[in-house]
Amino acid sequence: MKEAAEDRLMRALHDEHAPALWSFVLRLTSGDRARAEDVVQETLLRAWRSRQVLGQPREAARAWLFTVARRIVIDGWRSAAHRAEVSTDLPPEVALPDGTERALQGWLVSEALAELTEHHREVLVLCYFQGYSVADAARQLGIAAGTVKSRTHYALRALKLALEEKGVTQ
Numbered sequence: 001m002k003e004a005a006e007d008r009l010m011r012a013l014h015d016e017h018a019p020a021l022w023s024f025v026l027r028l029t030s031g032d033r034a035r036a037e038d039v040v041q042e043t044l045l046r047a048w049r050s051r052q053v054l055g056q057p058r059e060a061a062r063a064w065l066f067t068v069a070r071r072i073v074i075d076g077w078r079s080a081a082h083r084a085e086v087s088t089d090l091p092p093e094v095a096l097p098d099g100t101e102r103a104l105q106g107w108l109v110s111e112a113l114a115e116l117t118e119h120h121r122e123v124l125v126l127c128y129f130q131g132y133s134v135a136d137a138a139r140q141l142g143i144a145a146g147t148v149k150s151r152t153h154y155a156l157r158a159l160k161l162a163l164e165e166k167g168v169t170q
Helices: 002-028 033-049 058-078 100-114 118-129 134-141 145-165
Strands: none
Touching: 002 033, 002 058, 033 058, 100 118, 100 145, 118 134, 118 145, 134 145
16 A cells, blocks of 8 residues: 555656656756656656655655756766777778868968069079079079079078968978
């Protein structure tokens, strides 16, 4: 007879508080429905084991259920099982170069080159981008080899400064 009365009290406790408890726990678990169901079930199991909860007034029983549910969620977050690291026998995948970095660098260099004087830009394009020797660049431009060397020196300094202004550092 006593068990039947406790069963009725447990059913009443469930019917009265389970929907509100479910909503509360669903928010605590960030919408994880499976986790919320587990927490609600564990909370009600603990209420069944703590028979004194069954006879408490409505507000006290609800406060007890919500407190227990919150503690279960917190304990779950703190547990080592929740924070377990996953390890495999395989090494992590290596990112394959997709050319994005090279394209961005080319874009920055192109913008920086556009800021140089025409004489500086000419020697850099011939000597660095087209592979001309100093002598070949001098013949192409119709200037002395020493002038090509001097312009190249100052053009590289100006290019470095222009790149630094764009946030490129060594």
